[in-house]
Amino acid sequence: MTSCSIFKFKSINGNGKLTPIEANKDIPFDIKRVYYIYGVKNDVTRGFHAHKNLKQMLICVSGRVKIKTRTIKEEKVFQLDNPNIGLYLEGMIWREMYEFSPNAVLLVLASEYYDENDYIRDYNNYIKECRKCNW
Ligand code: TYD
Numbered sequence: 001m002t003s004c005s006i007f008k009f010k011s012i013n014g015n016g017k018l019t020p021i022e023a024n025k026d027i028p029f030d031i032k033r034v035y036y037i038y039g040v041k042n043d044v045t046r047g048f049h050a051h052k053n054l055k056q057m058l059i060c061v062s063g064r065v066k067i068k069t070r071t072i073k074e075e076k077v078f079q080l081d082n083p084n085i086g087l088y089l090e091g092m093i094w095r096e097m098y099e100f101s102p103n104a105v106l107l108v109l110a111s112e113y114y115d116e117n118d119y120i121r122d123y124n125n126y127i128k129e130c131r132k133c134n135w
Contacts, residue, residue, distance in 0.1 A: 003093075004088060004089050005058065007026070007057065008084060010084070017083075019061075021086075032111060036107045036110070037106040038062075040065075040097075042122070044098070047097045049119050051119060057081065057109040058080065058087040059086045060083065061106075062105040063104030064079060065097055065101070066098050068098070074092050
């Protein structure tokens with residue numbers, strides 16, 4: 001079974017704000033990779049894939065972005081618009097990111113190194129894999 005859920009991180013006040021995130025404490029995995037997505041035009045949608053094993057925390061550290069998640073059972077839309085909110089995605093969740101604001105920076109903490117073989121980029125394959133796993 002896989003899951004997606006919103007995490008709320010600490011926000012420490014004093015001359016601005018500071019949000020610390022520690023692996024295996026504030027998020028449920030070791031961080032092997034960090035990347036960030038920015039400079040995305042408002043009419044562009046990215047993603048269109050699921051992962052076999054990867055766990056990720058998506059944090060919009062500047063601006064705002066919408067994330068649509070899909071499983072065989074349900075579809076959800078999350079708006080990330082606060083740097084102390086994260087969307088936790090386990091592997092087998094189809095995801096699409098869209099409506100990036102001009103200043104949006106989407107930070108991603110990932111549990112594994114980049115591996116193209118971990119991607120499922122075809123939606124029909126994704127549905128087939130879900131059925132194999134029986135959920
Ligand atoms: P991709 O994950 O498809 O981006 P998105 O889902 O946001 O549209 O990655 C885009 C390109 O960047 C693709 O050629 C793979 C490459 N890439 C890396 O080299 N390393 C990484 O850690 C990631 C996430 C992507």
